[in-house]
Amino acid sequence: MNKPWCSLSTILPLLLLGMGPLALGGNPPAPFSRSPYVQAVSPHQITIVWRTEGPVTPVVRAGLTPGNLNLVVSRGSVIERASLGKKESEVPAHWKSIRTPKNLALPKLHSAPIGTFQYEAKITALKPSTTYYYAVYDGTKRLTPESVEYQFITQPEAGTRRPYRFWVLGDSGTGRSSQKAVHDAMLGFIKQDAKPLDFWIHVGDMAYGTGQDTEFQTRFFESYEPTLRSSVCWPTMGNHEGSTSKGTTGVGPYYDAYVMPTQGESGGVASGTEAYFSFNHGNIHFICLDSHDLDRKPEGAMAKWLKADLDKAHSDWLIAFWHHPPYTKGSHDSDKEKDLIEMRSYILPIIEAGGVDLVLTGHSHIYERSMLIDGAYSTNATTAETFVLDDGDGGPNSDGAYRKSAGLNPHLGTVQVVTGHSGQSLGRTGTSPLMRRTILEHGSVLIDVDGDTLTGRMINKNGTERDVFSIIKRGTVAVNRLPLPWQPPEYKKPSSTPSSTAEAPLDFRVLIPRGAEWSYSTSATSKGSLWTLIDFDASDWKVAPAAFGRGQGVFATPLAGGRNGPRSLCVRREFQIIQTDRITELGLRINYADAFIAYINGREVARVGAGRGNGRNIQHLNPREGSGVQYFALKNPGSALRNGTNVFAIECHAASEDSLDFLLDPELIAED
Amino acid sequence: MRILCSCQRLHLGLWIGLLTLMPGRLTAHAGPEHEIAELTEEILFFGATSDRLLQRAIEYRTLGRLKEAEKDLKQAVSLQPSQIGIRRELARVQFGIGQTKEALQSVESGLRISENDLDERASLLMLRGELQVADGKHEKALSDFDAAIQLHPANADWFLLRSGLQRRLGKHEARLAGLKEGIRRTGSGMLEIERTEALLDAGHWALALKQIQPELEASRLKASWQIRRARALIGLQRRAEAETDLKLAVTEIELRLGPGLKEASLLGDRGFAYELLGQTKQALYDYLAAMEAGSGLEVQTRLKALQAAPNP
Ligand SMILES: [Fe+2]
Numbered sequence: 001m002n003k004p005w006c007s008l009s010t011i012l013p014l015l016l017l018g019m020g021p022l023a024l025g026g027n028p029p030a031p032f033s034r035s036p037y038v039q040a041v042s043p044h045q046i047t048i049v050w051r052t053e054g055p056v057t058p059v060v061r062a063g064l065t066p067g068n069l070n071l072v073v074s075r076g077s078v079i080e081r082a083s084l085g086k087k088e089s090e091v092p093a094h095w096k097s098i099r100t101p102k103n104l105a106l107p108k109l110h111s112a113p114i115g116t117f118q119y120e121a122k123i124t125a126l127k128p129s130t131t132y133y134y135a136v137y138d139g140t141k142r143l144t145p146e147s148v149e150y151q152f153i154t155q156p157e158a159g160t161r162r163p164y165r166f167w168v169l170g171d172s173g174t175g176r177s178s179q180k181a182v183h184d185a186m187l188g189f190i191k192q193d194a195k196p197l198d199f200w201i202h203v204g205d206m207a208y209g210t211g212q213d214t215e216f217q218t219r220f221f222e223s224y225e226p227t228l229r230s231s232v233c234w235p236t237m238g239n240h241e242g243s244t245s246k247g248t249t250g251v252g253p254y255y256d257a258y259v260m261p262t263q264g265e266s267g268g269v270a271s272g273t274e275a276y277f278s279f280n281h282g283n284i285h286f287i288c289l290d291s292h293d294l295d296r297k298p299e300g301a302m303a304k305w306l307k308a309d310l311d312k313a314h315s316d317w318l319i320a321f322w323h324h325p326p327y328t329k330g331s332h333d334s335d336k337e338k339d340l341i342e343m344r345s346y347i348l349p350i351i352e353a354g355g356v357d358l359v360l361t362g363h364s365h366i367y368e369r370s371m372l373i374d375g376a377y378s379t380n381a382t383t384a385e386t387f388v389l390d391d392g393d394g395g396p397n398s399d400g401a402y403r404k405s406a407g408l409n410p411h412l413g414t415v416q417v418v419t420g421h422s423g424q425s426l427g428r429t430g431t432s433p434l435m436r437r438t439i440l441e442h443g444s445v446l447i448d449v450d451g452d453t454l455t456g457r458m459i460n461k462n463g464t465e466r467d468v469f470s471i472i473k474r475g476t477v478a479v480n481r482l483p484l485p486w487q488p489p490e491y492k493k494p495s496s497t498p499s500s501t502a503e504a505p506l507d508f509r510v511l512i513p514r515g516a517e518w519s520y521s522t523s524a525t526s527k528g529s530l531w532t533l534i535d536f537d538a539s540d541w542k543v544a545p546a547a548f549g550r551g552q553g554v555f556a557t558p559l560a561g562g563r564n565g566p567r568s569l570c571v572r573r574e575f576q577i578i579q580t581d582r583i584t585e586l587g588l589r590i591n592y593a594d595a596f597i598a599y600i601n602g603r604e605v606a607r608v609g610a611g612r613g614n615g616r617n618i619q620h621l622n623p624r625e626g627s628g629v630q631y632f633a634l635k636n637p638g639s640a641l642r643n644g645t646n647v648f649a650i651e652c653h654a655a656s657e658d659s660l661d662f663l664l665d666p667e668l669i670a671e672d
Numbered sequence: 673m674r675i676l677c678s679c680q681r682l683h684l685g686l687w688i689g690l691l692t693l694m695p696g697r698l699t700a701h702a703g704p705e706h707e708i709a710e711l712t713e714e715i716l717f718f719g720a721t722s723d724r725l726l727q728r729a730i731e732y733r734t735l736g737r738l739k740e741a742e743k744d745l746k747q748a749v750s751l752q753p754s755q756i757g758i759r760r761e762l763a764r765v766q767f768g769i770g771q772t773k774e775a776l777q778s779v780e781s782g783l784r785i786s787e788n789d790l791d792e793r794a795s796l797l798m799l800r801g802e803l804q805v806a807d808g809k810h811e812k813a814l815s816d817f818d819a820a821i822q823l824h825p826a827n828a829d830w831f832l833l834r835s836g837l838q839r840r841l842g843k844h845e846a847r848l849a850g851l852k853e854g855i856r857r858t859g860s861g862m863l864e865i866e867r868t869e870a871l872l873d874a875g876h877w878a879l880a881l882k883q884i885q886p887e888l889e890a891s892r893l894k895a896s897w898q899i900r901r902a903r904a905l906i907g908l909q910r911r912a913e914a915e916t917d918l919k920l921a922v923t924e925i926e927l928r929l930g931p932g933l934k935e936a937s938l939l940g941d942r943g944f945a946y947e948l949l950g951q952t953k954q955a956l957y958d959y960l961a962a963m964e965a966g967s968g969l970e971v972q973t974r975l976k977a978l979q980a981a982p983n984p
Binding site: 008126246248249250251258262263264269270271272273295297298299300301302303304305308309310311312314326331332333336337338345346349350352353365374375386392396408410411425427429481611612 | 703704706715733734735736791793794806823824826827828829832833836858859861862863865890891892893894897915927928929930931932934935936937938940962965966967968969970971
């Protein structure tokens with residue numbers, strides 16, 4: 001049968017001209033629109049999740065060897081969700097046929113591109129601590145390749161002591177090079193010491209800028225695809241995801257993306273919500289909180305659940321994670337911001353009274369790691385006196401590991417790790433007096449737990465180990481509150497910070513390539529902005545390839561007139577988009593002099609070097625400082641775009657009458 | 673070169689700042705003050721949109737600058753009157769400032785346009801209920817909570833809020849029925865605990881004791897459950913056993929409180945244990961400390977009752 005979505009997948013790359021360097025994952029192979037990944041693992045079950053463009057007959061097979069996938073989960077046992085558009089009129093023609101009564105009755109995906117189907121297959125009756133291989137099928141047709149990489153390990157039974165390793169990262173979902181470098185560095189590190197991940201934790205801000213479905217797809221799922229397919233990512237919601245997903249109702253792209261235990265399926269007290277939950281992994285008990293949009297007060301539901309969960313935890317280790325750090329002087333300041341202050345003053349007392357050993361957070365774009373601390377809950381400026389129990393560096397080969405008594409005991413000290421440095425641009429405002437290490441580099445954290453010893457390592461984006469600390473829980477250790485603990489050196493803000501230019505996404509397609517032919521005019525600016533509209537008749541315009549220019553350099557289309565030539569140039573060109581709701585970001589890579597305004601279908605989407613007005617009425621033109629190609633993410637192009645033919649237009653201006661250099665060399669790209 | 677007047681220079685300075693920042697705006701997030709500065713520039717040059725104003729209001733709110741947040745949200749509402757979420761944010765901020773009347777108006781205006789967004793309508797009804805509670809209109813609050821839960825019966829937190837109000841109103845049987853429904857809908861372990869509390873409040877001592885026993889055995893930290901068992905035992909006239917439980921609970925809480933005495937729920941628990949032991953002075957002290965550490969209506973109700981009792 002010739003399915004419309006098959007043909008769409010085939011023609012899409014052809015219609016969207018050219019291909020970017022798909023270094024950061026790239027789009028999944030058809031018919032997948034989200035490659036299979038593992039979720040909600042426990043000793044006896046796991047859930048495999050995937051998405052396709054258009055419906056399939058979902059089947060998952062799993063087994064102890066790649067050649068014998070004898071466990072089968074098929075339609076009827078698979079949860080199906082779909083995005084079919086709110087009303088018929090907004091559905092592209094090629095998806096009209098899937099709006100059947102049966103499909104319309106399926107639970108809805110919040111805002112996935114129209115035509116998306118999501119499948120969640122729970123495999124049960126598994127053995128603990130066991131490696132299984134799996135494959136996803138459409139009926140009898142295998143969709144995943146014959147590869148041993150589609151495998152997972154079930155959780156050990158609660159309490160089992162053996163070495164465990166997990167990865168922690170935060171604030172990573174940009175789709176840019178630092179995110180990829182941090183991921184690659186972690187993969188390189190674990191390969192080198194031959195200790196794979198058991199699972200990983202993302203402490204939030206995984207899909208910039210507003211956690212939209214397409215941002216999740218390109219900046220999280222495609223970025224971490226190889227890691228997601230074989231190890232479970234346990235998440236907590238960041239404020240950026242919180243723009244489109246709500247903890248109170250459990251609705252949004254974040255809640256579509258993850259399957260979390262609400263009934264205590266993976267250990268702990270049932271939370272009844274995916275916003276906060278707990279799980280066991282061997283001899284470690286993990287607690288995830290939503291610090292973004294739920295009541296943080298002691299009588300709020302989350303705090304009550306936290307206390308109840310801690311009351312019942314019997315593991316060797318307790319680790320908690322959420323997004324907003326109680327202590328930070330990175331890109332955020334925990335002494336000034338309400339969310340952070342409330343997590344410190346309301347939630348941390350419960351955490352420390354419950355005997356938590358390690359707290360993992362993000363939000364602040366920096367790596368900060370504390371000494372062994374307890375009891376610093378002030379709503380005013382945080383101080384260190386009497387709140388530090390060990391002011392050494394915790395390094396097993398330097399000052400020595402932090403020591404705590406065996407078992408779970410209140411107020412014996414916690415280590416705080418802020419790991420918001422896994423992709424987003426970094427920032428620092430000062431130094432928290434409780435931090436032993438403050439490092440302004442991109443990276444992530446690997447945690448190893450082996451019996452009574454926990455070791456954390458910060459691996460930067462080059463793969464270098466930049467910090468290591470250990471906690472050993474053994475025997476009986478007396479608590480010593482230091483009246484004058486070691487203090488980190490005061491932070492001196494650099495007199496000038498180097499200005500950074502925006503970076504293009506790594507995974508993109510070219511819509512209009514460099515050197516493409518454009519219709520152009522040097523007199524259109526006198527016609528207002530009508531010439532930027534899609535139905536404008538530009539048949540009397542000349543057509544020529546970019547780059548356009550005069551002055552220094554070689555141009556495919558030199559502009560006549562030298563110093564006295566035209567001071568403005570208008571260019572326009574059509575491009576095709578099959579389905580606009582699959583676009584994450586539209587961007588312009590452009591070399592220009594001196595100023596330009598860009599339009600999609602008549603709507604202004606970028607303005608650089610120019611003040612108010614346009615065309616002949618343009619004000620405040622600035623000579624461009626610097627040269628070369630720059631990247632600009634276009635502003636809110638989504639509502640201007642339409643399925644099918646669109647028009648991209650640019651007006652370029654020289655800054656002054658005697659400006660000799662004039663240049664326009666654009667390239668339009670799409671992150672999808 | 674043209675010479676700029678100071679006003680133009682100011683604008684250009686802002687403009688150039690904007691140009692370097694604008695390309696990264698989709699992804700940048702460098703602290704609320706920085707965000708506010710950027711959004712202010714954007715508003716100055718590209719104009720105020722509801723989206724920009726909402727973003728700036730969120731940053732103001734993070735910094736506790738609620739008046740400025742309110743101003744932005746009001747303007748955002750006027751620019752995009754159909755956005756219910758902005759009206760809800762505005763109501764929350766007004767509630768935070770203590771402008772209950774204005775907050776109520778904002779909620780009402782949201783409710784009028786929420787017919788087609790049932791999740792949003794439910795959130796607004798819950799918020800109106802909270803506002804009614806603050807205003808002392810408990811019956812109205814309860815009907816709002818009921819209506820919200822009916823629209824969105826999957827939120828354990830809402831079941832808990834309603835249960836707290838029903839407890840204060842002495843509607844024990846309705847509370848038990850509501851919690852049973854909440855447990856069925858959400859499976860929340862916290863609602864199970866609340867149900868035990870509700871059984872105790874309703875005087876179903878034997879039934880409560882049956883629930884408490886296995887919980888106590890399964891717990892590492894036992895104080896909360898020891899206090900609950902003590903209540904049941906007191907109800908069953910087994911005072912001596914209850915006192916043993918209460919003393920054990922006080923001992924455990926002392927160990928867990930740490931030097932700062934900042935864990936509100938433990939302070940509330942210890943205060944209750946002291947109250948049940950008849951040690952009113954210590955109970956009052958702990959209740960006040962709990963309020964200081966962030967406790968709300970639950971502890972406040974106990975505190976007021978204790979203060980109102982003869983010979984406190
Ligand atoms: Fe954040």
